[in-house]
Amino acid sequence: MGLIVQKFGGTSVANAERIFNVARIITDEYNKGNNVVAVVSAQGDTTDDLIAKAQEINPDASKREMDMLLSSGEQISISLLAMAIEKLGYPVISLLGWQAGFVTDSTHSNARIKRIDTDRLFNEIGKKNIVIVAGFQGLNRYDDISTLGRGGSDTSAVAIAAALKADCCQIFTDVDGVYTADPRKVPNAKKLDEITFDEMLELATLGAQVLHNRSVEMAKKYNVDLEVRSSLENVPGTKVKEVAKLEKMLIKGVAKDTDCARIAITKVPDTPGIAFKIFSKLAQKKINVDIILQSIGHDGKKDIAFTVPKSQGKLAVEILKDSLNFNDETEIKLDENVAKISVVGAGMETHPGVASKMFEAMFESNINIQMISTSEIKISVLIDLKDADRAVVAVHDKFIK
């Protein structure tokens, strides 16, 4: 007899029919003799509808009141799901974040889980209740409701699995696992049986959007075995764990990230400390800098280019213009029409051919590479936004057949 944590997203509980579908997945697991804790998001568009209501009244509403408002969404979905499970004849109880013991810090709308007081959870499990927990929410030290920000329900599920030392944390979604690329865009995309936390993190960060990276980070930290599965059909999904079994595929995935902008500073005086000055100013304002490229200087000048999230591009340019005394020659350019294409795979650092194979794919497709960045398990290139989808297919087909 084990303990399984299951997580269901908003589309999985969007209407009565889907709620019963989820109720059956949960009770099937319970029928195997397992204890089940299910973490649920708000129904379908509930959160967006609530945000629209708030916008109409006060676009600058405090985050404290936004959290109060938005957390009602999961309150509705957990009680409806519990009612469906009651209807199927099983013992069940729904718990809000604070009832399930989620204690967070005080950063409203983007809170971090500090701990889970598990007394009530264990108490309900001990009574053989199926426990339905509201994802995305907790309580801070002032007894105010907090929410965890984007992907919060995944994080809630992993945190409960860690706190209860569950045997597995199953993330149910509308796809049946993690693919080597977006299957809607890349016809040859293949489902992975297993993937490591680190590989998943790179894919999540790069916009694969199956699992939020905070939840994967937490799973890695507490060594919680994850499984990404379909809530629509009962087929094996993708297991995410510390060590994945070796597969023939060198590359676990190709990801596209269009949320980036490129800033180029040309003809910067080539003096010591200039890079430090630039990036410390940006760090002070919490601008996330990703790929950095610096030209070899000549004539006492050099060029520096880097990428930032698209939403921070204009701000970054302003900061640089305001805070640095460049000479008249220096220019700062912002290009928002760029995309980052990455290949991810834990084995690649021992296979020197990966980078060249990737560049070959780009060359064959006549796609210009603006910047290159490599890590132990990832190679990324920055290209023109209009070439992004073509590039993913080209790179994917080069590595995965």
Place this chain on the structure above:
Amino acid sequence: MGLIVQKFGGTSVANAERIFNVARIITDEYNKGNNVVAVVSAQGDTTDDLIAKAQEINPDASKREMDMLLSSGEQISISLLAMAIEKLGYPVISLLGWQAGFVTDSTHSNARIKRIDTDRLFNEIGKKNIVIVAGFQGLNRYDDISTLGRGGSDTSAVAIAAALKADCCQIFTDVDGVYTADPRKVPNAKKLDEITFDEMLELATLGAQVLHNRSVEMAKKYNVDLEVRSSLENVPGTKVKEVAKLEKMLIKGVAKDTDCARIAITKVPDTPGIAFKIFSKLAQKKINVDIILQSIGHDGKKDIAFTVPKSQGKLAVEILKDSLNFNDETEIKLDENVAKISVVGAGMETHPGVASKMFEAMFESNINIQMISTSEIKISVLIDLKDADRAVVAVHDKFIK
């Protein structure tokens, strides 16, 4: 500087425009230098929509999960109202029932308030925050959310006013006070400046629907001055208090109650204890019996008739048939097409003419009286349902000009 508790119902916060209207009423009071605690119901049809969602999934859902579901309604309205008050530039905080300290018994869907732990309320008031409290809800000893049942937000407001020793509890509604009869049905209906708790209780119980009787009972018990006012126009309402000033009007109101059914048991053996047997059986099953009429017996037989709430009529008949051994002659009849018309006024016990004046009004309108019941401040008659609206006008015009 005083402390005012204000209560706003669901129609008062049904959309953004009305929410800002309420926000202005609250901040106007705050601008006078008063502390304000506002108790709010769920928006417009929210509760009905949530009930419909639950019905679709499980018509027999547990009351515990229904309370979890329904209490989300006030969570939405309090946060939206707080955002509107933020927009107007005032310090404000919204609190759920449990955050405001409402401790209830464990009767889900119809819980009673046991106490209010006022620490947080006083703390927020001390910070000069306007406090917006979710009505209708509390927390039981198991840390589960409970709801107070019909009219619960009125009760929440009165309970807070009592616990905080507020100077006044203002109940805002879509009418501008308590009338001598339903103004939509009786053109001559007059607004009362003042009314006593006892008179209000009789009117509330009799279906005047301005204030729920539990809230009036609580106001009487803790001597909380109430005022029923309009949320739509700023005019004086009706004050409800222990002693009302003497008015020229003998009668404070005429009420119609159509939620009643009449049960007649004919030719019952005229033996001692028969009435006891009948009504103790009904009491055991929690049937609320109202007017009772017993004929003078002859030939060793008598007739007994009484009224019960319409929803309990069929059940009451079954209980009597199952549990009492009547002889073959005895018949039990149920009539659901009846209405109770009552005149209410604290002064009437010293004015012997009231009853005859009422009967005269019925006679003049050619309406047959089936049963009569009198108390110190009330005279009620049971009549045919189809005559009810005519009867109210006739009686009202007889007493109030």
